[in-house]
Structure formats: structure tokens, C-alpha cells
Amino acid sequence: MSSHKTADDAKKQAENTASSHTLLEGRLGYHLESALLVRALTHRSYAYENGGLPTNERLEFLGDSVLGLVVTDTLYRTHPDLPEGQLAKLRAAVVNSRALAEVGRGLDLGSFIRLGRGEEGTGGRDKASILADTLEAVIGAVYLDQGLDAASELVHRLFDPLIEKSSNLGAGLDWKTSLQELTAAEGLGVPEYLVTETGPDHEKTFTAAARVGGVSYGTGTGRSKKEAEQQAAESAWRAIRAAADEREAAAKAAAESGSDAGVVAGSGAEEAADTSSVTEAASEAPSEAPQTPATDTATA
16 A cells, blocks of 8 residues: 555656646746756755765756856957956856846746755755756756757847846946946935845845935845845936936937027027018118109190
8 A cells, every 4th residue: 555655656746847847948948858957956955865866066067158158258249349357247247146046036946946855944945056056057958958059049038138237237247336336426425225134044035225315216125135235226226327317318308499499589580680671671762752744735
């Protein structure tokens, strides 16, 4: 009876695994060889608790290189005038643990990872380092199974929005630095961040508010204080930038309106001057008395 139950449980688990893999493959846009995908999703904590199974670390190593190549190639081609140092900073803004973790969360990657009980109990499915490493392993699996073109397409689909966003940042290539540059340029003062935290120690959530001159311009949340502050800084940067753009647009419209009014006024003055000239010319013209026809008187 117990062997029957064990077999049924194993069959059910296999079916659930296959179903979840199909869901993830749908989000990735590629069907991968089953064993390869399983390995890409196997964290070392699970491997160690289950007799030393192969982990995803070799695939992570490979995927990191593929990701770096595609991002570097994209930045090189789209920013032909940037020097090496600035290109390196842009790449670092895209290829880092926090950025990769956000992309992984967008795929709900954490729900597919095979984790050990210890990591499971400490919120490992949402840890930035685990999400980032697993995403790189998945990219490595796509490369092995489908080739460089497919892996490149996946990287572009997942990371191009992040590359574009990073290209809009200032010299520091992070939102806190960019916000400080913007507030200095606008004469608003130095930003400050008010951070609160909730939840148990192993699963804290941080909320940050970005304030400038006593005014709150944006908030953000994250698994770390740094992540929450970066999100708050981004929100504040966008709010202040939008307000500055509106002011510039209004000033430009007012200037153009004033210029048009000047042209209209000038045109009216010219018309008035022309009318005046015609009137003066008419008044200065000599008047001619009407001639009375001569009458011949016949003498009878």
C-alpha cells in the first residue's frame, strides 16, 4: 500500500514539475531539454540536501558570459561616442545582482527554483542573489539548447528596457546620484531618504520616501534599504524631471506666443502706416475747380 502511495506521489510530483516547466518555458519563449532546464533551476542548497545532485552553477557561469557579451555588444553599437569607462559603467548598471533579480521577479522565476529547506525557510525564493544566479543559469541553458541567436534574442527581450532606462541616468548611473544632480541643477537642495521596515528578520520589506526641501517626491519598496532608496529616487527623479519639462514647454510656448503677437502687431502697424500714407497723399493732391462750359450769345 505504501509503495503504491509513494509511486502515486512521485507521479503527481513529476506531472506538477512538467506543468510548471511548461509555464516557465512559455514565459521564456523557448522549449528546453527537460534535464537541462531542471539543472538550471537547481540551487546548491537543494542539491546538497538530495545526495549531491548537479547544481546550476556551471550554467550560471556560462550564462553570465552570454549575458555580458550581448549587453556589451548592444551598448557598443548604440552608443558609438561613449568612451570605454562610461560603457563599462552602463554595463555594470544592467548586469548586476539587483537588476537581474528584478528581471527574474518579472518572470516569477522564484516559484520555479528547486531550493533546500533551509533556503526555503529564510525567503530564498525572493533573494536577489539566488534570482540573479538562476536567471543567468537559464540564459546559459537556452544558449546550450538553442544557440547564441536564441539566447541573444532572449537577453534583448528581457534586458533592452533596462538598457534604455540605464542610458537615461546621469554620470553616476544610479538613481540616487542622478536625483542629486537634478535637484542641484534645479536649485532644490539635497535629497534625503526616510526609511521604514516591516516583516520578520528573514523577510523584511523596506519602504523609502525621497524628500527634497521638505517635500516628498517619491516612494519605493524593496527587500533591502538600498533597493527601496533607489526606487524612491527613481520616482522622485521622474516627478521633478516631468515638472521641469512642463515649465520649459510652457516658457517656450509663451515665447512663441509673444513672438507671434509681435509679428501681428508689426503687421498691423505697417497696414496703418500704409493707410496713413495713402490718406496724406490724397490730402496733398491739388484740387481742380470744375470748368463751366462757355455760352455763346447770339445777337439778333
